Amino acid sequence: MALAQRINRAQRVLPAWPIYLIGFGWMGWLFWLGLNGDLGPEPINALERRYGLLALQLLVATLVITPLRTWTNISLIKYRRALGLMAFAFLMGHFLVWALLDLQSLSRIGVEIVRRPYITIGFAAFVLLIPLAVTSNNASIRRLGAMGWRKLHKLTYPAILLGAVHFVWLVKGYPLEPFLYLGAVIALLAIRLVPKRRPAMRAPAGAVTR
């Protein structure tokens, strides 16, 4: 566990704020590339996909942190809020590019959300993540209490699952990439159901367990 200790020591001195700096910088850079014709001849679709994929990647990263601590003692929990909020920012970007640049009309947006199941679930994932983004701050943890806050933030699980299904559902044919993401999400959710250690001894018969 020497590696884990070294990483844990490093994270004590490495702050989380550069994640926001890099994240928003990246977001702006991609938009700039699109504006200048450097995302190919169809920048709207390209930007929509780039933002959506980055949101999914960051969401998967937030899912990695707890199992990593459970199974390797590496604790990166300090960065989870920044990763989650950046994921939401890219998701917001994905949604706005889709709504404002791609569809360009409120009625189209409404019709698409209602009529296309893959958009319905993508939008549902976005809506599920709104309260989580709003409460990703210390004041909200205090107000909700640690238990309540943690319960609320379990919404990330269905949201990420919906996001991964949205990706699989929107492609044509059977490319590998979206299935890899869906597989990763399912694995990362499933690993949470695995108890870390089996109890050393069986509880005696009749003993009261929680």
Added chain:
Amino acid sequence: MARRWTNDLTHDDVTPRPLWLNRRQIMAGMGGAAALAATGAPAMAQGLEPNTLEQISTYNNYYEFGVGKEDPAAYASALDIDPWTIRVDGMVDRPGEYALADLLSGLQSEERIYRFRCVEAWSMVVPWNGVELADVLDKIGVQSGARYVAFETVVQPENMPGVRSRVIPFPYVEGLRLDEARHPLTLLATGIYGQPMPKQNGAPIRLVVPWKYGFKSIKSIVRITLTDRQPPTTWNRLNSREYGFYSNVNPEVDHPRWSQASERRIGGGLFARRQDTLMFNGYGDEVASLYAGMDLRENY
């Protein structure tokens, strides 16, 4: 078809070579505005200003080279197109293995500026060069019982990364009803902007059926078969609910996963406006009669 298609647009309407070679550089230069004003007015009046060669050849669906729009431009250079033979079989008088040049020799070459509408709701305007498929059919001799034409795309696994990863079944196959195939708008294209067909656009020879969604216009054809029954087509076989045999451009019949009512013309940048999709992609006057009496919601 008794009549031939007569072009009301000529090569003069096509964006001049210096412009499409590098429109961006020229626009940045001094003479940009003047040069642009010199492009074909009739073509522009019809909303038919062709896309640049760069746009046409860097935004492609050619799944044999990968599912990304930029994949064909990145990988298609490996496609081996010389020599190229096309197998002609089925209900024809003169079947056989035709060298490409032999199949095309003596046929009238055509320049056609067509709208190109992808099923994914984007579109381009492409100045094609080629021959009418009808002329090729006459050359090979269609037997009286034939009712459909089937096409097949080349498979070169060693040159095609998408074939190796098997995202869809290959070879890619497509088909047309014989009257659609004989329609004077239907082209076997061998070039764009008077240049040989770029490999990522389906070199050396591809189908162009401008009133149907782009996936009907099969690329890099190695086989043409005349048959009396409706041939299987790749996307229909993969997902028949989403892709019908006919796949005529129809703003009133949505793809289950996206609307077909509007489209975005490639090249408009980040703030390109959507435009309404036209029935039969704007070729209704020419082709609607082919489908008289057919329910186009059923036969999508």
